[in-house]
Amino acid sequence: MSLDLASPPLRPGSRPTTTGREIPHDQLDQFSPPGIRAALVREAEALPGVFTGPSQVSEPSSLALRLHRPTGPWEAYLHPSTDEFGHVHRAGFMHLTVPRPLLDPLVRAGWAEPHPIVLRHEWPDTIIMLYAPRDEGELDLATAVLHASWRHAAPSGQSA
Template structure:
């Protein structure tokens, strides 16, 4: 399935509990089952030009999604890194940048929330927490958002 992220399906149930406006920005419940998280990681690592390792901007146990050839605009990366466009936490939730047209639809449909650091003027306003997928249907939406983030980060500026 390849969901339309401009009109995403509504995420089932309540939103997970998060630390809200606090940093570190964590999801506190509704985690990914190990199989679902493993598939998320596998699909993320299969994106062209992506390499993984400890995050440069988050806890070292989170898996950074970095690009060998980062070509995207400033708002496509988790600063101060110049090549990390997202990372996957052990619980399955992600912090990543999204193209601006997808921000409101994904937040309104219950899939994401704005990262509090993105409220600061020196940080991109495109950083979100994408909630941990709990099943294969949710994984489809999360993977579509991940691909949109990757596309933004790997596409040459101005194209």
């Protein structure tokens, strides 16, 4: 399925409840079923040059998405890490960096919200919470956003 992330479909239903401007920034309901989260993790682990492990910037139970050879711009990473471009939380939502042209469309269509850390000038404004995919269709969109985030952080592609 080819998705245009510059004009994504509207996310069905209401937005999940989140902690909003609080840090830690958590999604509080509408979690991913275990099989959907597992499929999302498999997609992330299959990306060239990606390795996973405990996050350097989030709770240890979140799965960091890191690059062996990060080559993207400063705003492609979750600082202070220099190679973590996202992480998957146990509930299935992700914190990711995304290219700026995708920020507003994803938020307007109900798929994401800005991370509150972006209110601080020393952090990139490209960090979002992508809500947990609840079914296969939402997994397709989450996977497309994951791939866009990876391409932003590893613009030349990578190999392990």
